[in-house]
Amino acid sequence: MSLRVGLFDSGLGGLTVLRQVHEHYPHTPCLYLGDTARVPYGERSAEEIRMIAAEVVHWLRLQGIGVLVMACNTSNALALDVAVAEAGVPVVGLIDSVAPTLTSNRIGVLATPATAASGAYRRAIHACRPKAEVVEVACPAFVPLIEAGDLEHPDLQQAATTYLQPLLERGCEEIVLGCTHYPLLEPLLARLLPTDVVLVDPARATVARLGPLLASLGDLPEAEQLQQAAPAALSQSRICVTGCAEGFARAAACWLGSEPLVEQVRLCPTLRGDRQRQQA
Numbered sequence: 229m230s231l232r233v234g235l236f237d238s239g240l241g242g243l244t245v246l247r248q249v250h251e252h253y254p255h256t257p258c259l260y261l262g263d264t265a266r267v268p269y270g271e272r273s274a275e276e277i278r279m280i281a282a283e284v285v286h287w288l289r290l291q292g293i294g295v296l297v298m299a300c301n302t303s304n305a306l307a308l309d310v311a312v313a314e315a316g317v318p319v320v321g322l323i324d325s326v327a328p329t330l331t332s333n334r335i336g337v338l339a340t341p342a343t344a345a346s347g348a349y350r351r352a353i354h355a356c357r358p359k360a361e362v363v364e365v366a367c368p369a370f371v372p373l374i375e376a377g378d379l380e381h382p383d384l385q386q387a388a389t390t391y392l393q394p395l396l397e398r399g400c401e402e403i404v405l406g407c408t409h410y411p412l413l414e415p416l417l418a419r420l421l422p423t424d425v426v427l428v429d430p431a432r433a434t435v436a437r438l439g440p441l442l443a444s445l446g447d448l449p450e451a452e453q454l455q456q457a458a459p460a461a462l463s464q465s466r467i468c469v470t471g472c473a474e475g476f477a478r479a480a481a482c483w484l485g486s487e488p489l490v491e492q493v494r495l496c497p498t499l500r501g502d503r504q505r506q507q508a
């Protein structure tokens with residue numbers, strides 16, 4: 229039995245990361261938690277996001293995971309230290325994974341309001357490319373519209389046009405999809421951008437870091453090291469939500485290729501979470 233990879237997000241978005249973990253490491257079992265009772269995270273305060281991260285990571289730890297992938301940029305931006313303290317296992321983040329892979333000097337970041345306000349992407353990119361111009365744009369309309377399920381909704385097109393405007397004006401050459409919900413908008417965004425602008429999904433760099441980490445922990449299944457394909461990665465994974473399981477299973481089918489079995493779970497507050505709550 230190999231190590232179980234834990235992933236979490238506020239809802240459907242982290243499935244774009246889970247999908248890539250399945251594609252690259254099909255023998256690796258995963259545990260995914262979508263905190264759908266509290267989606268969206270991106271308009272919450274830093275204190276709330278940190279309290280929620282403590283609860284979610286504590287729950288994942290209790291279920292037994294060997295590695296934690298932060299499949300949520302908002303939690304990664306505001307609560308990486310909370311996750312590291314709570315997880316008790318190695319933690320892989322999206323932001324630090326993608327920053328060293330960027331290659332241009334004008335970089336746009338589309339993100340939730342909380343991620344954009346935190347400046348986490350700007351700091352991580354400047355640590356690797358000090359001279360790069362970084363333009364962060366908060367996109368509050370995206371997550372609620374994506375969770376509602378109609379990716380061709382005219383409001384999404386309208387919002388995308390508005391959010392891309394400052395990035396186009398600054399001549400951004402790479403645009404980071406700084407929220408795990410946004411890769412689902414890639415076709416729509418690509419239609420609105422010149423062909424030479426590169427859309428960057430941080431999940432790719434994150435998942436690339438996961439293989440060496442699993443191998444260093446001595447737990448990458450042999451078949452995975454040989455890059456052999458395996459069937460039904462989904463059947464090895466457990467998918468849980470804090471809200472309605474049926475609705476999530478239906479919506480997840482378009483993202484994962486088939487309808488997964490989804491369990492509804494209850495999280496228990498942690499001491500750390502209680503402390504964050506009292507301070508808030």
Ligand code: DGL
Nearest residue numbers: 238241269270301302408
């Ligand atoms: N998908 C998450 C992220 O990457 C959270 C989005 C939200 O709930 O606002 O930021």
